[in-house]
Amino acid sequence: MNGAAGGRSALADHNNDGLSMSGQGKLLYRFASPQAFYPLAGALWPWFAAAAMVLGMAGLYIGFLVAPTDAQQGDAYRIIFIHVPAAWMSMFIYIIMAAWAGLGLVLNTRLSSMMASALAPTGAMFTFVALWTGALWGKPTWGAWWVWDARLTSELLLLFLYLGFMALHGAIDDPRRADKAAAVIALVGVVNVPIIYFSVQWWNTLHQGASVSMTAAPKMARIMLWGMLVMALSFWGYAIAATLVRVRSIILERERHSEWVARLRAA
Amino acid sequence: MKSRHKRLVLVGGGLVAVIAAVALVLSAFRQNLVFFFTPTQVVAKEAPTGRSFRIGGLVETGSVQRDAGGVTVRFVVTDTAHEIPVVFSGPLPDLFREGKGVVADGKLDTEGVFRASQVLAKHDENYMPPEAQHAVDQAQKAAQTVKP
Numbered sequence: 001m002n003g004a005a006g007g008r009s010a011l012a013d014h015n016n017d018g019l020s021m022s023g024q025g026k027l028l029y030r031f032a033s034p035q036a037f038y039p040l041a042g043a044l045w046p047w048f049a050a051a052a053m054v055l056g057m058a059g060l061y062i063g064f065l066v067a068p069t070d071a072q073q074g075d076a077y078r079i080i081f082i083h084v085p086a087a088w089m090s091m092f093i094y095i096i097m098a099a100w101a102g103l104g105l106v107l108n109t110r111l112s113s114m115m116a117s118a119l120a121p122t123g124a125m126f127t128f129v130a131l132w133t134g135a136l137w138g139k140p141t142w143g144a145w146w147v148w149d150a151r152l153t154s155e156l157l158l159l160f161l162y163l164g165f166m167a168l169h170g171a172i173d174d175p176r177r178a179d180k181a182a183a184v185i186a187l188v189g190v191v192n193v194p195i196i197y198f199s200v201q202w203w204n205t206l207h208q209g210a211s212v213s214m215t216a217a218p219k220m221a222r223i224m225l226w227g228m229l230v231m232a233l234s235f236w237g238y239a240i241a242a243t244l245v246r247v248r249s250i251i252l253e254r255e256r257h258s259e260w261v262a263r264l265r266a267a
Numbered sequence: 268m269k270s271r272h273k274r275l276v277l278v279g280g281g282l283v284a285v286i287a288a289v290a291l292v293l294s295a296f297r298q299n300l301v302f303f304f305t306p307t308q309v310v311a312k313e314a315p316t317g318r319s320f321r322i323g324g325l326v327e328t329g330s331v332q333r334d335a336g337g338v339t340v341r342f343v344v345t346d347t348a349h350e351i352p353v354v355f356s357g358p359l360p361d362l363f364r365e366g367k368g369v370v371a372d373g374k375l376d377t378e379g380v381f382r383a384s385q386v387l388a389k390h391d392e393n394y395m396p397p398e399a400q401h402a403v404d405q406a407q408k409a410a411q412t413v414k415p
Contacts (some may be wrong), residue, residue: 020348026332027392034380035380053353066344066396068396068398069396069397069399070394070395070396071395071396071397071399071400071401072362072367072390072391072400073362073390073394074391077394080394097410102278103277105274105276106271106274106278107271108274140360140364141360141361141362141388141390142360142387142388142389143358143359143360143361143363143386143387144364144385144387144392145383147302147387148302149302150300150302152343163407166275184281187282187285188282188285189283190282191285191286191289195293203300203301203302204301204302204303204305204323205302205303206302206303206387206389208389208390208391209391209392210392211393211394219391219392219393219394219397220393220394220395221396221399224394224395230287
């Protein structure tokens with residue numbers, strides 16, 4: 001699978017040999033090579049982007065035009081259609097990012113670490129959107145843009161973890177060393193995710209509890225729930241598309257001295 | 268042991284150690300992580316004295332009184348077990364309602380009245396259209412009249 005990888009570093013070749021030796025997972029491992037994953041990502045991302053567009057328009061239509069006003073909050077609650085899916089994504093992307101980073105650390109696979117780096121900016125963006133829409137929602141309902149309760153503070157810490165991951169990765173010149181150092185931050189930060197999620201149960205917070213959970217019936221009208229779930233699917237599509245596009249640029253940048261990238265450039 | 272397995276053990280072990288450390292820190296800070304104290308905690312003297320803190324609970328129905336000037340508001344915060352009277356001068360949030368959640372920041376004075384410097388509304392996690400809320404209210408009223 002890596003016959004054309006003449007220009008790669010000795011380290012990279014060693015890794016790929018190590019992977020192709022274990023025969024049982026050939027198909028899975030084929031796309032662990034950046035060279036094989038690059039065209040796959042290129043073929044996949046437009047579909048996810050299109051799904052994000054369509055679902056996003058449907059979700060916003062349901063949220064802003066179909067769903068009724070809320071008995072307590074009137075129209076102010078409608079920011080939930082952006083706020084909650086963004087907050088879900090901010091936590092979920094962190095777990096996926098840490099899993100990729102950890103995989104890169106343990107298996108020494110370059111693509112895993114590239115996926116972690118590609119996910120970080122999208123996760124940070126969703127965290128920022130969750131905090132920002134939360135502030136816009138908090139002012140008219142609670143009466144404050146920001147309070148230092150456990151939910152808000154732990155979500156802010158999540159933003160700093162994303163920024164720390166990206167900053168540390170950017171501060172180290174050797175990309176493989178940067179992958180390893182940043183992976184440690186990513187893995188340590190994972191403990192923050194359950195703290196964010198359960199903060200409203202464990203402690204007294206100003207932030208209300210979860211309206212939607214795995215264990216209880218949703219505490220919102222069905223059409224409102226639909227709007228939120230469609231928006232969440234749209235954000236999923238966006239996150240996957242953005243990550244695939246970003247990982248393609250990272251692959252090109254980090255494999256720029258390899259033969260296949262040179263051939264790609266010549267073509 | 269392959270180096271790959273060694274790394275897995277190192278990463279896994281490190282992660283377990285970090286989780287254990289965070290769990291210990293969180294359990295140690297448990298008291299300080301609360302955003303507000305309930306009236307029951309205040310009555311039990313668990314709330315700090317001499318410095319400002321937050322109390323949270325429901326605004327007791329029928330307890331809201333506005334002074335003649337209209338600036339100062341008095342109301343009672345309850346957790347259905349205990350009540351704390353609150354005095355506040357300033358703008359109340361839109362969602363401040365009788366029977367709904369509230370969090371007030373301030374100090375207890377010597378007479379046991381909570382002098383608030385900020386009042387925040389705490390809304391619940393239920394979202395429903397006004398007609399559904401009306402139906403729920405009617406059902407609750409009906410249940411209350413049937414009970415005795």
